[in-house]
Amino acid sequence: MSFALQKQGEIVVVDVEGQLIVGNRQELKQKVLDELERGERKFLIDFSQTGYIDSSGLGVLVSLSKKIREQGGELRLANLNEDLKTLFELTKLDTLFQIADSRERALESF
Amino acid sequence: MSFALQKQGEIVVVDVEGQLIVGNRQELKQKVLDELERGERKFLIDFSQTGYIDSSGLGVLVSLSKKIREQGGELRLANLNEDLKTLFELTKLDTLFQIADSRERALESF
Amino acid sequence: MAAPASGNGGSIADIHLRLTLETSIPSDVRFIERIVALVQRQCRELSYPNRQCALNIPVALAEAIANAILYGNLADPGKAVRVHADANAERVVIEVVDEGSGFDLERSVIDPTAPENIRREDGRGLYLMLKLMHRVERFTRDGNVVRLTLRRDE
Amino acid sequence: MAAPASGNGGSIADIHLRLTLETSIPSDVRFIERIVALVQRQCRELSYPNRQCALNIPVALAEAIANAILYGNLADPGKAVRVHADANAERVVIEVVDEGSGFDLERSVIDPTAPENIRREDGRGLYLMLKLMHRVERFTRDGNVVRLTLRRDE
Numbered sequence A, B: 001m002s003f004a005l006q007k008q009g010e011i012v013v014v015d016v017e018g019q020l021i022v023g024n025r026q027e028l029k030q031k032v033l034d035e036l037e038r039g040e041r042k043f044l045i046d047f048s049q050t051g052y053i054d055s056s057g058l059g060v061l062v063s064l065s066k067k068i069r070e071q072g073g074e075l076r077l078a079n080l081n082e083d084l085k086t087l088f089e090l091t092k093l094d095t096l097f098q099i100a101d102s103r104e105r106a107l108e109s110f
Numbered sequence C, D: 001m002a003a004p005a006s007g008n009g010g011s012i013a014d015i016h017l018r019l020t021l022e023t024s025i026p027s028d029v030r031f032i033e034r035i036v037a038l039v040q041r042q043c044r045e046l047s048y049p050n051r052q053c054a055l056n057i058p059v060a061l062a063e064a065i066a067n068a069i070l071y072g073n074l075a076d077p078g079k080a081v082r083v084h085a086d087a088n089a090e091r092v093v094i095e096v097v098d099e100g101s102g103f104d105l106e107r108s109v110i111d112p113t114a115p116e117n118i119r120r121e122d123g124r125g126l127y128l129m130l131k132l133m134h135r136v137e138r139f140t141r142d143g144n145v146v147r148l149t150l151r152r153d154e
């Protein structure tokens, strides 16, 4: 599992490859906060290559969203498969995040 | 698992895909005997796509070899991986069969 | 019992199959993924619906092991978490055992979807376990046991 | 116990793992392949050497199940063959149980490599089981049991 960051225009795109769970969420958090520190403000996390997410992974998304918003930035999500969508629905986090069906649509939406 | 037959010059080449075991050895036997009946005399069985062989699979090879020889024909084997080689060595069937390291060499050897 | 189609080796529907797994890991969250993958594979061997193998089992089990490591064993690497999974065609039963003194399951669950909680970072673990499993039990038996039961969805 | 390398989820060497399988199949040789594949997968999950997973386990197990079906149960589809596999890091123990009245293991083995036998079609099953396993036992316990034991090769 790993997190691949790349810049698309002025948006930082993060691919979550594998799981987002208690064992690695800190790594995702640090990588995104480093970019925020560097002045980046627009973030997109792409879950097309993600397996499962646990509650601490969800927690890190909530916390990042808050921190990014505090700096006047925005965090959006894309490519949740049916199972991951269910996870967001069960926790009502689908009401907290802007979730796009594709990377392209997410990038356009900023 | 299946047995794919093809003609290479005057040699009938049989690919054993998957296992050669009690559940399917009869199918191999019948396919080869049908060709023998039709007048074919040179047979090569290629094990490059084979998983494992059980004692009844080995038995069918012995029986086919005998039947083909009785008609003045020849059965050769090719592409036994290390594990299959061990099986032939344990049963000393490596002394009964002509076994080639590659299909090309087996085809040339006839 | 139906005869299997010729040559396809018989389908799961024709055989009775039970798979179990017993493991013991140090209290280190880096082991969670591997254990989850093993149980997920059992779920797949038994032809459970994809959603149960890809969502219900991995999320609930990852939560239970994480809690056992972090709250039960306080991440003490000298303490072990034991996992026992027992799966057949009808249900998967998983027990996660830590060396802690246990906790009150009902009182520890919050509703993370309530407006006052939705922005919290924590508090979604037990809630998700309860949502994703047919039954969640907690009891003490040679350690603090959390038992998850999932029935096959048809 | 060594800490796993960061992020790799821990290796098999760090955890204690035991996998078991229990199954019951009709006396039909078409089921053999699927059961063998399941036990092979357990062997792989436990990181046994490839040769043991690809040669020793499948051949010996396929032989034992075939014999149980054909000699023990005389291919009567109303009779079942039970297979129980119990694997950990050190050894795999497999029991194959049929509804027959048993047989004399020592007297049933021939040497298929002897000049008078080498051209025979049959008689290699028990011989291969003995060559490929560390131990082969036969006893009666709620049926005719053939127990195969394979120790991990280092």
Ligand SMILES: Nc1ncnc2c1ncn2[C@@H]1O[C@H](COP(=O)(O)OP(=O)(O)O)[C@@H](O)[C@H]1O
Residues within 6 Å of the ligand: A055, C063, C067, C068, C071, C072, C098, C100, C102, C103, C108, C109, C110, C121, C122, C123, C124, C125, C126, C127, C144
């Ligand atoms: N195995 C355990 N041992 C002791 N306490 C536990 C255990 N599992 C859960 N708890 C308690 O239940 C609470 C709620 O857990 P959970 O719903 O997973 O949320 P979170 O882990 O985010 O706090 C924990 O904060 C802890 O107090």
Ligand SMILES: Nc1ncnc2c1ncn2[C@@H]1O[C@H](COP(=O)(O)OP(=O)(O)O)[C@@H](O)[C@H]1O
Residues within 6 Å of the ligand: B055, D063, D067, D068, D069, D071, D072, D098, D100, D102, D103, D108, D109, D110, D121, D122, D123, D124, D125, D126, D127, D144
């Ligand atoms: N499960 C069993 N029940 C009864 N007899 C058996 C069983 N397994 C093996 N045997 C006996 O042992 C003999 C030798 O078996 P084996 O070495 O596998 O060779 P083959 O199956 O080719 O005859 C069989 O012919 C049979 O008489």
